[in-house]
Amino acid sequence: MITHEEIKKEVHIWAEKIKVKPMQVHIRQMKNKWASCSSRGRVTLNKDIMKEPKKFLKQVIVHELLHLKYPNHGKMFKALIKAYLK
Numbered sequence: 550m551i552t553h554e555e556i557k558k559e560v561h562i563w564a565e566k567i568k569v570k571p572m573q574v575h576i577r578q579m580k581n582k583w584a585s586c587s588s589r590g591r592v593t594l595n596k597d598i599m600k601e602p603k604k605f606l607k608q609v610i611v612h613e614l615l616h617l618k619y620p621n622h623g624k625m626f627k628a629l630i631k632a633y634l635k
């Protein structure tokens with residue numbers, strides 16, 4: 550089980566690497582997705598992620614934080630995901 554604290558820590562580590570500044574990080578129950586981010590920099594993570602492996606958490610965090618730079622899943626977005634998660 551991953552704790553809230555670990556999730557927030559992981560978000561901060563990756564935010565520094567990716568050079569983004571999420572304004573707020575929320576962890577709550579979500580219905581159909583693992584995470585979302587708003588254009589204003591609020592990142593929300595599904596509470597259920599606490600039961601998933603840490604590797605998966607990392608994937609989700611990197612994906613959402615990259616959206617603070619690139620709103621779509623374009624070439625650049627995909628290239629960076631690959632680079633960060635290699």
Ligand SMILES: [Zn+2]
Pocket residue numbers: 612616622
């Ligand atoms: Zn996405």
